[in-house]
Amino acid sequence: xxxxxxxxxxxxxxxxxxxxxKKKVTISYPEEKRTFAPVYRGQHILKRDExxxxxxxxxxxxxxxxxxxxxxxxxxxxxxGEEKLYREEKYAAVYEINMLRxxxxxxxxxxxxxxxxxxxxxxxxxxxxxxxxIYGKDKLVEDSNNRTDVSKRQTPDVxxxxxxxxxxxxxx
Ligand code: SF4
Ligand code: SF4
Numbered sequence: 185x186x187x188x189x190x191x192x193x194x195x196x197x198x199x200x201x202x203x204x205x206k207k208k209v210t211i212s213y214p215e216e217k218r219t220f221a222p223v224y225r226g227q228h229i230l231k232r233d234e235x236x237x238x239x240x241x242x243x244x245x246x247x248x249x250x251x252x253x254x255x256x257x258x259x260x261x262x263x264x265g266e267e268k269l270y271r272e273e274k275y276a277a278v279y280e281i282n283m284l285r286x287x288x289x290x291x292x293x294x295x296x297x298x299x300x301x302x303x304x305x306x307x308x309x310x311x312x313x314x315x316x317x318i319y320g321k322d323k324l325v326e327d328s329n330n331r332t333d334v335s336k337r338q339t340p341d342v343x344x345x346x347x348x349x350x351x352x353x354x355x356x
Contacts, residue, residue: 227306239300241272246292254285283317302334
């Protein structure tokens with residue numbers, strides 16, 4: 185019986201038939217999309233403050249906390265008249281994230297003392313060119329006319345941690 189594979193064929197067909205009437209676990213992406221968790225970690229955003237100025241002060245803590253060494257920046261000093269553009273006296277003239285290196289762990293978001301960087305529910309689109317995965321300020325800084333709500337990511341625990349002035353980390 186084993187040599188004619190009959191029991192194996194019957195067994196295989198039984199498994200196929202048992203799955204035939206079950207609810208499908210696959211979806212027709214991209215036409216159909218799954219609902220993401222509110223704290224899904226996708227493409228980053230560099231936030232602006234309530235007046236539209238960039239919050240990032242180029243302190244480098246996000247880069248330091250990044251296990252993938254995906255973040256690089258060049259700091260610059262704010263000039264007179266640029267107060268509306270940059271919130272602090274120091275700002276990131278260049279800020280880049282290498283999305284090919286990033287593992288979307290969220291450490292950069294947790295480390296930032298200025299509430300300047302957050303991960304969003306956006307997926308980094310696929311492309312064939314490596315250099316297109318280097319996201320600069322043009323892709324990262326929030327659009328002033330189309331703000332991104334990050335309130336779901338500001339958990340009470342994180343906010344409490346960031347307000348603790350006894351931590352050197354929060355004095356920057
Ligand atoms: S999410 Fe993690 S890996 Fe990606 S840039 Fe931030 S710290 Fe680095
Ligand atoms: S930790 Fe925040 S403020 Fe500091 S460089 Fe990174 S994004 Fe900017």
